[in-house]
Amino acid sequence: MQHQQDIGLRAEQRTAITKAIQDFQSKVVDLQWRMQEQSQRLASLLDKPAVDQGAALAQVDEVLGVEREVKRAHISLLITIKNTLSAEQQARLAAARGAAMR
Numbered sequence: 001m002q003h004q005q006d007i008g009l010r011a012e013q014r015t016a017i018t019k020a021i022q023d024f025q026s027k028v029v030d031l032q033w034r035m036q037e038q039s040q041r042l043a044s045l046l047d048k049p050a051v052d053q054g055a056a057l058a059q060v061d062e063v064l065g066v067e068r069e070v071k072r073a074h075i076s077l078l079i080t081i082k083n084t085l086s087a088e089q090q091a092r093l094a095a096a097r098g099a100a101m102r
Helices: 011-046 053-084 087-101
Strands: none
Touching: 011 053
């Protein structure tokens, strides 16, 4: 939140956003462990001389399912942060980001 002063972030908003980020990070760490495990299982299936296509594709679905959970958690975090900000703060943030991109 490099623009927290620019948008007039209040203490209670900062607390709510910090909690949302901490919850997200905790969830994502668990998902990263699952992703690693599922990816290793997939690699193991693909390393065999003859690949069981059904098992490999089922494992791909597992990997993609975890990826989906990570993306969903990220979008959920972004929505929570946006909903914590007032419309005026959102507009100020958009303006600050636009100025930074120029």
